[in-house]
Amino acid sequence: MPTHSHFLDVLTPREKEVMWLVSQGTQNKAIALLLGCSIRTVEAHRARIFKKLNVRNAVELALKLK
Numbered sequence: 001m002p003t004h005s006h007f008l009d010v011l012t013p014r015e016k017e018v019m020w021l022v023s024q025g026t027q028n029k030a031i032a033l034l035l036g037c038s039i040r041t042v043e044a045h046r047a048r049i050f051k052k053l054n055v056r057n058a059v060e061l062a063l064k065l066k
Helices: 004-008 013-023 028-035 039-053 058-065
Strands: none
Touching: 013 028, 013 039, 013 058, 028 039, 039 058
């Protein structure tokens, strides 16, 4: 199994920011406000993160990060 740092290397720095907030249960609107971007941008980041890390939802993401 790859190490955490290895499988996270596929993410951009911004995707990593979004990933940590998503994994903590932060809603898209709150993430957008925190990061100064649109909700649509957060949704796009989430979709790319889920695809790159091969997870289907935030619960799977949180479990993968444990």
